[in-house]
Amino acid sequence: MPQTFEENDDGSKNVSEHRGSAGGSALFPRTGTVLPWVLTGPGAAAVRARSEALRTHLRASTAWSPTGVGQALLAGAGAGADTHRTVVLAGDRAQTLDALAALSAGADHPAVFTGTRADASPAGPVFVFPGQGSQWTGMARELLDAAPVFARKLHDCADAFAPYLGHSLLDSVTGAAGGPELLGADVVQPALFAVMVALTDLWSAAGVTPGAVLGHSLGELAAAHVAGALSLDDSARVVARWSQAQAT
Template sequence: DGHRPRRAGVSSFGVSGTNAHVILEEAPVRPASHATADSPAPAVVPWVLAGGSAAALRAQAARLLGAVADLPPADVGFSLATTRTALDHRAVVVGASREALVEGLSAVAEGRSAAGVVEGVAGEPGRIAFVFPGQGSQWQGMALELLDSSPVFAARMAECGEALSAFTDWSLDDALHGRVDVERVDVIQPLLFAVMVSLAAVWEDWGIRPSAV
């Protein structure tokens, strides 16, 4: 482990004469996450559960009850949402504290209703429509966090900015950061258009395709 990436050459010789030669290089070091032990916990955490039947859903909730005693609620929520299969019988437990989440989880395990618990059975997906609001839905600072966190959103906003530049004497970046009066009709209409088009790009990147807009 020195001052340059480690590399290895690999040669694979097939009996049929098909040979492969590859140079492997270690991945670049990723910057450390901004999250630390001192980072504030989210105000509300969802725990998402799913099972192939109502009984399986209850059983999963019961098993989870015995495993979450010493785990950070946000970590449990992240793992449930990103590593579990979304089966048809579903429940979501929402809480602002470990106690509230455990109480909701107990309710799911016992088959009773409780505050912060929603249950349902997934049906066949229906048709999807993207509905965009008009003028009046804007607020100062809108879209800035998404602009920083979503490459897809940022790329589409850049495309919109380039397309609009021939018709405006201001930039989307200036409008979003409050350097232009967004209450001007000639500003807010193109700005909202760009934000909505970029939001649609994010949804489509997640696999959501509209039947109507």
């Protein structure tokens, strides 16, 4: 069977075995609708047992859809010590039941792909970055004075935003006298972005680093920067232009 070798940060290696072919086949023509069903378990035997239980249930009923079953399986995938994972490419009823039968028997099948999770250790906390609405006047004032790591990132953000804003970012996040009020999107969103990424640096300095990041609206850009997908300069330009477009 084809194998995938993955190297971890500590130099150790994981080997995954894969059954089947990712390309089109006579079983599932490219013109047909094929959905991935994910089955997981603490071992290969557990995955086979779950496959057989699923096949038995589906054979006894016609009141199911590939989409509904796929969503239900995905919702419970990867929990706890489930290190073994299998994807079944679900097509029509007969083809899908045939693929599940092969998986249950431990046999090769062109629509069945198996492997093991490369790293079973916890990935770390998930940081979720919100959109506009979480701001308040003076929200960064105390941390700017008390937390050097936070202050350094906030000043970096102020420098990055300077070419694109007609006001002081630092004045907006500290609520300085004479500074802009946190009302319009063109003021609020750059301020929120700066505070979110500065807080991330502060948490990281304390040893709390994200294993994954998510974002909503403006928070998507903060998440992209924290993940390394956007530089600070690129992030500042996008946030500034986006917020200014919303303010007009």
